[in-house]
Amino acid sequence: MLKTFKMGGVHPAENKLSAGKAIEKLPLPKTVSIPVAQHIGAPATVVVKRGDEVKVGTVIAQSSGFVSTNIHSSVSGKVKKIDDVMDSSGYKKKAVIIDVEGDEWEEGIDTSENLIRETHLDAKEINAKVLAAGIVGLGGATFPTHVKLSPPPGMTAEVLLINGVECEPYLTSDHRLMLEKGAEIIVGTKLLMKSLGVNKAVIGIENNKPDAITRMQELTVNESGISVQPLKVKYPQGGEKQLIKAVTGKEVPSGALPIAVGAVVNNVGTAFAVYEAVMKNKPLVERVVTVTGKSVKEPSNLMVRIGTPVTDLVEAAGGMPEDTGKVISGGPMMGRAVTTLEVPVTKGTSGILLIRDEEAKRNEVEPCIRCGKCVNVCPMGLEPYLLMTMSEKKLWERSEDRHVMDCIECGSCSFTCPSNRPLLDYIRLGKGTVGKLIRARKSQN
Amino acid sequence: MNKLLTVSPSPHVQGDESIRKIMYGVVLAMLPAFAMSVMFFGWNSVKVTLIAIAASVFFEYVIQKYIMKVKPTVDDGSAIVTGILLAFNVPVGLPVWLIVLGALVAIGVGKMSFGGLGQNPFNPALVGRVFLLISFPVQMTTWTANKVVADGFSGATPLGLLKEGLKNGETISQITSQLPSHFDLFWGNMSGSLGEISAVALLLGGVYMLWKKIISWHTPVAVLGTIFIFEGILWLANPDRFMDPMFHLFTGGAMLGAIFMATDMVSSPMTHLGQLIFGIGIGIITVLIRNFGAYPEGISFAILIMNAFTPLINAYVKPARFGRVA
Numbered sequence: 001m002l003k004t005f006k007m008g009g010v011h012p013a014e015n016k017l018s019a020g021k022a023i024e025k026l027p028l029p030k031t032v033s034i035p036v037a038q039h040i041g042a043p044a045t046v047v048v049k050r051g052d053e054v055k056v057g058t059v060i061a062q063s064s065g066f067v068s069t070n071i072h073s074s075v076s077g078k079v080k081k082i083d084d085v086m087d088s089s090g091y092k093k094k095a096v097i098i099d100v101e102g103d104e105w106e107e108g109i110d111t112s113e114n115l116i117r118e119t120h121l122d123a124k125e126i127n128a129k130v131l132a133a134g135i136v137g138l139g140g141a142t143f144p145t146h147v148k149l150s151p152p153p154g155m156t157a158e159v160l161l162i163n164g165v166e167c168e169p170y171l172t173s174d175h176r177l178m179l180e181k182g183a184e185i186i187v188g189t190k191l192l193m194k195s196l197g198v199n200k201a202v203i204g205i206e207n208n209k210p211d212a213i214t215r216m217q218e219l220t221v222n223e224s225g226i227s228v229q230p231l232k233v234k235y236p237q238g239g240e241k242q243l244i245k246a247v248t249g250k251e252v253p254s255g256a257l258p259i260a261v262g263a264v265v266n267n268v269g270t271a272f273a274v275y276e277a278v279m280k281n282k283p284l285v286e287r288v289v290t291v292t293g294k295s296v297k298e299p300s301n302l303m304v305r306i307g308t309p310v311t312d313l314v315e316a317a318g319g320m321p322e323d324t325g326k327v328i329s330g331g332p333m334m335g336r337a338v339t340t341l342e343v344p345v346t347k348g349t350s351g352i353l354l355i356r357d358e359e360a361k362r363n364e365v366e367p368c369i370r371c372g373k374c375v376n377v378c379p380m381g382l383e384p385y386l387l388m389t390m391s392e393k394k395l396w397e398r399s400e401d402r403h404v405m406d407c408i409e410c411g412s413c414s415f416t417c418p419s420n421r422p423l424l425d426y427i428r429l430g431k432g433t434v435g436k437l438i439r440a441r442k443s444q445n
Numbered sequence: 446m447n448k449l450l451t452v453s454p455s456p457h458v459q460g461d462e463s464i465r466k467i468m469y470g471v472v473l474a475m476l477p478a479f480a481m482s483v484m485f486f487g488w489n490s491v492k493v494t495l496i497a498i499a500a501s502v503f504f505e506y507v508i509q510k511y512i513m514k515v516k517p518t519v520d521d522g523s524a525i526v527t528g529i530l531l532a533f534n535v536p537v538g539l540p541v542w543l544i545v546l547g548a549l550v551a552i553g554v555g556k557m558s559f560g561g562l563g564q565n566p567f568n569p570a571l572v573g574r575v576f577l578l579i580s581f582p583v584q585m586t587t588w589t590a591n592k593v594v595a596d597g598f599s600g601a602t603p604l605g606l607l608k609e610g611l612k613n614g615e616t617i618s619q620i621t622s623q624l625p626s627h628f629d630l631f632w633g634n635m636s637g638s639l640g641e642i643s644a645v646a647l648l649l650g651g652v653y654m655l656w657k658k659i660i661s662w663h664t665p666v667a668v669l670g671t672i673f674i675f676e677g678i679l680w681l682a683n684p685d686r687f688m689d690p691m692f693h694l695f696t697g698g699a700m701l702g703a704i705f706m707a708t709d710m711v712s713s714p715m716t717h718l719g720q721l722i723f724g725i726g727i728g729i730i731t732v733l734i735r736n737f738g739a740y741p742e743g744i745s746f747a748i749l750i751m752n753a754f755t756p757l758i759n760a761y762v763k764p765a766r767f768g769r770v771a
Contacts, residue, residue: 326451362459370563375764406767417462
């Protein structure tokens with residue numbers, strides 16, 4: 001039976017245009033730009049210099065601090081320069097730019113398709129490999145995975161949730177990964193379980209992917225600790241807190257981490273990357289990216305080397321349609337619009353969505369008619385219309401009292417608003433400002 | 446690729462809700478009640494409704510263009526809704542100039558004086574209606590005989606007959622013999638304001654709005670449920686003095702008020718729990734006025750009073766917060 005989270009939610013048109021397209025390897029690019037800040041936490045420290053020869057898998061930037069991770073070259077070639085490059089956030093980030101020559105991999109990396117199931121590594125050794133390989137959350141949040149696998153003192157993990165929900169419209173990279181690399185994902189899941197010391201894992205999949213549900217159920221029929229949970233198609237089911245609520249019935253307390261309710265959530269893509277890191281010694285140098293849009297000639301799911309310019313992906317999908325008005329890195333609900341197709345693919349790039357001119361324009365803003373729809377769709381139980389007003393009037397303390405910091409920025413409120421009010425824009429402004437106030441207050445004490 | 450791309454924050458898609466869609470959906474939902482009013486009251490019903498709509502739209506346009514000096518938004522449909530609801534709340538024989546005056550008060554005082562759509566604390570149509578009722582009580586309670594009513598039934602409304610009968614010392618059973626049957630009440634075969642008479646037609650419109658998610662069930666169920674329960678209690682306590690609860694659901698403005706007036710988004714609470722509280726308040730006040738007040742019907746006053754409580758309800762009745770720390 002289907003499970004879901006209790007409060008709120010919307011149902012944007014799914015438009016999973018590329019669901020039936022198998023993963024294809026994108027041909028090697030001529031140049032890659034690999035940002036050293038591709039994860040939540042401290043940017044990695046560059047350890048190469050201009051002119052250095054690198055291979056696929058060479059460490060080009062080392063993790064700095066606990067919440068950080070390594071960055072590896074995704075290609076073989078020569079370091080052209082180290083420079084600032086605009087990424088999908090719209091800001092310039094330090095990046096290692098490499099001219100591609102050949103496709104040589106570091107020794108010790110198994111690039112074959114053979115499935116390896118068994119390992120003798122213990123939890124600490126697995127986690128060390130995850131850190132070394134630069135694994136981060138591939139659902140898009142890019143939180144360093146080794147940090148998630150290291151619960152704070154006094155906290156214990158009880159259940160591992162594997163996020164195969166993919167509730168963003170258009171995106172299908174997780175869907176294809178489950179269909180085509182399901183066995184590897186199961187091995188990765190078992191590695192994560194071992195690393196965490198849990199004996200239970202649940203793979204959550206939205207019900208609009210029945211073939212993926214069937215496939216994963218087949219693969220888990222003999223796995224006593226792993227089960228598959230079909231979930232109702234309701235955005236934002238893939239949100240970490242909503243997934244925990246749906247599967248375990250528990251709510252992550254405001255301001256707390258999932259581990260507070262005994263849960264650790266990892267994306268199916270992350271589980272696959274963990275498998276490759278531990279069993280194949282392969283660092284995170286490539287990922288599946290959906291390229292799609294209503295006017296795109298060949299919506300695709302491409303296996304892409306990190307640092308590849310988005311231009312290459314769009315060309316592989318048939319070129320940029322003439323009526324393209326907006327290009328989004330990610331999905332339509334939470335993705336980021338990019339200013340140029342030259343931005344590089346990073347570890348967190350789950351999709352490239354090309355939106356038509358007429359759909360790229362925002363509708364005219366009209367007065368709030370106090371319909372209450374934004375309140376009813378908010379999965380966090382907030383009052384978006386009120387938070388917007390408070391941000392407009394700079395009532396930051398009241399905004400904090402009304403829990404603006406709990407917003408997960410899923411966009412359901414703006415999506416549903418019949419007056420096209422930019423609710424989430426103002427809430428973000430409120431979150432940013434209140435966040436600064438809170439940090440200032442803490443630094444005073 | 447020299448083309449400039451649009452860059453804006455997420456979300457990058459918009460749902461298909463819009464003010465226009467909501468307002469014209471409400472208009473569609475009012476068609477069954479309108480059809481029944483034409484059936485029972487004839488073409489005067491069309492005349493009153495069209496005048497009310499035209500006057501409402503006209504006043505909104507003029508006020509926005511010449512007084513507020515903003516771009517008129519009469520095409521959003523909200524003035525049309527107000528006009529129809531005003532017509533639905535007046536006798537079919539009301540003079541034209543009073544309809545126009547009611548529209549002026551509804552739009553000018555009830556809506557635009559607060560800043561326009563979304564800013565008004567009270568339901569505009571009810572502001573207009575209550576203004577007319579208090580200022581022109583004779584015209585507002587001069588009921589044209591329902592042309593389908595069989596001989597023997599007077600032109601007075603069922604609630605009016607009830608109030609008058611009790612005042613004259615008649616018993617409930619004596620009064621009942623002068624009233625239409627429950628089926629006639631449900632169907633609309635009774636005197637009353639133009640749009641309030643047919644419960645079945647109003648319910649049809651309500652079901653349509655529920656299906657289209659223009660309204661939720663909370664407010665109308667709370668209003669009608671509360672009226673039913675409290676009238677039921679009174680009736681059980683003293684059947685010689687109080688009419689049965691079904692009578693009270695089908696008469697007066699109970700159905701129209703619960704389904705179309707109380708559910709006005711702008712003047713009702715944001716949360717479902719708030720809407721339940723709001724609806725219960727309306728139901729209680731309606732029962733009090735009908736049974737203990739001077740007026741035969743009280744739902745207009747009840748809704749306006751609870752409209753005034755909406756900001757208070759919104760301030761204290763918040764959605765259940767995800768992850769609330771005890």
